[in-house]
Amino acid sequence: MASEGGATAYIVHHLTNEAVGEGFWTVHLDTLFFSWVLGAVFILFFKSVAEKATAGTPGLAQNFAEMLVEFVDTQVKDSFHGRSDLIAPLALTIFCWVFLWNSMDLLPIDLLPTISDLIGMSYMRDVPSTDLNSTLALSISVFFLIFFYSIKVKGFWGFAKEMTCTPFGPKLMPFNLLLKTVEELAKPISLGLRLFGNLYAGELVFILIALLPPLIQPLLGFPWAVFHILVITLQAFIFMVLTIVYLSLACEDH
């Protein structure tokens, strides 16, 4: 596969998004497309289950959906002690959507780019979570929710007090504010970068394996793919759990 322009060109080609627009107003079409498709898969599956949900003996699809729902619900109940109709569905959406994003990584690295070549697109990145825009979009949304819940639960002055008077008391107000701001900003950034970093690295390793001689590829590709099954699940799980934890921290009054 490293025929046109050598290994570097191959790697760069694989790490470039199909985009339109200029500057900030660039839009990664491949990222958006696969996110929407996977989002639709998630929504359609759960919607069809929810419509037919019965308290009697569940079918295969309902069983699977219920397993996920109960799994997420347990996680939420373990960490989040307030009452909220948003947190649990949010966590379910994050877990499923991120997992579907990540699972695209298990498709053969050249499958979708080759197909997109045939329909005349020059670039194709099929794993939305290897696009920093996707992961940061999630983590910044979560950041807004943290902000929203902090003010909702503690009130504006309560939130302001927490930002300025902890952890060192009112005398060190500017220092506190700086520290807390960094702390709050670190949450979305670390959340988004962790997912991005893990999946980007995984993708890169797949690309590098694809550059090896064909006979050695399965020897390395297979173990890495098996390991990656764990990674993609774990990263989706971590993103979900940290979201729940951050939101429960935001809702806790000190």
Next chain:
Amino acid sequence: MSINATLIGQMITFTLLVWFTMKYVWPPIMAALEERKTKIAEGLAAAEKGQESIKLAEKKAVGVIKEAKEQSAEIIASAHKRANDLIEESKAQAQKETERLLEAARAQIEQERLQARESLRKDVSTLALRAAEQILKEEIDKAKHQELLSRTAKQLG
């Protein structure tokens, strides 16, 4: 690797997905789960109740059977007694009847005997009279010896 408008697009998609999940996915599935939970709990409670009532019914049945056995034994005993009584009664009645019949027979026999004796006495006296008449045709005066004859007849009876 640049941050750009894709981020905004992804945020909008994310918001829509979360909204949809919150509105149309989570509540019905949770409701179904809750309903099943209650159903199972109810079923278990009903099963326990049923088992208890079976136990109760068994106990009751044992009591009823025992009572029935006692009653039947009582009935049999009283029937035996009644039968014995009947036998005794009929025996006594039969005895009485026999005695009565015997008595009647005896009385009749006595009566008949008396009648026979009376008629015999009459006949004998007549016969004796006739015989005496035959023998003593000539010299016997009927009126004169009447008293003697009847005394004889009395001695015969």
